[in-house]
Amino acid sequence: MTVIGLGNEFLTDDGVGIRVVRMLRESVRPDSVVFEELAVGGLQLLDYIVNFERCIIVDAIVTGQHAAGTLYKFDMSPGEHRMSLRSSHQIDLGQVLELGRLMGASLPSKLTVYGVEVADTTTFSETCTDLVERAIPLLAEKIRRDMVGSSYTAGDMSERWLEIDQEASIS
Numbered sequence: 001m002t003v004i005g006l007g008n009e010f011l012t013d014d015g016v017g018i019r020v021v022r023m024l025r026e027s028v029r030p031d032s033v034v035f036e037e038l039a040v041g042g043l044q045l046l047d048y049i050v051n052f053e054r055c056i057i058v059d060a061i062v063t064g065q066h067a068a069g070t071l072y073k074f075d076m077s078p079g080e081h082r083m084s085l086r087s088s089h090q091i092d093l094g095q096v097l098e099l100g101r102l103m104g105a106s107l108p109s110k111l112t113v114y115g116v117e118v119a120d121t122t123t124f125s126e127t128c129t130d131l132v133e134r135a136i137p138l139l140a141e142k143i144r145r146d147m148v149g150s151s152y153t154a155g156d157m158s159e160r161w162l163e164i165d166q167e168a169s170i171s
Contacts, residue, residue: 001147002034002052002108006041006059012125013068013118013132017058020114023140028147042091046100055108056143057093061115068119069131071139075112114143 005021007014018037025035036048049055061072093113100107116139119129127133 001032001054001056002036002048003028003056003143003147004036004038004045004048004058006038006045006057008039009037010124010126012120012123013116013128014060014121015126016060016116016118016128016132016136019128019136020058020116020140020143023136024144024147027140027144033147043096043099045093046096046105049108049111050100050105052108054110055112056147057111057113058139058143059113059115060118060121062118062121066117067131068117068129069135070117071135071142072115072117073112073142074115075110112146114139 003021003024005017005019007017009015009018021035021037024033034052038045038048040048097107097111116132116135118132128136
């Protein structure tokens with residue numbers, strides 16, 4: 001399994017994916033998981049997801065529809081459906097997976113994207129905004145439980161974004 005935190009840790013909330021992965025690294029046995037902290041996206045991401053049975057990606061999300069700190073989860077099975085997740089990382093994840101499939105790459109049979117609704121991704125700062133900072137341990141615990149939880153079946157794949165927690169965004 002690989003767990004990938006995406007973002008830029010020097011741009012306020014954009015580093016939330018990296019911060020969540022760092023917290024997970026402290027609580028999950030490293031011999032069972034490969035952790036990556038990446039400031040890449042697009043086609044470069046393909047290099048980090050091939051040859052793993054399971055992949056978890058954590059990143060900042062900007063929908064403008066929910067409060068900062070809201071947590072999201074998207075489960076998918078890359079070989080079965082076309083996925084469209086817009087990203088600031090060049091091409092979207094669905095296009096990356098589709099290209100990998102067309103190239104015959106060994107893609108994960110289970111890919112989950114976790115996101116945190118963010119407030120600020122442009123200010124230079126090594127810390128997240130308050131609401132996003134409060135969401136980090138909540139999301140890390142949810143992911144940790146998912147990682148050690150029961151196995152997934154095709155029936156568990158939602159193929160849609162699920163809001164999984166708004167607790168961190170409540171003042």
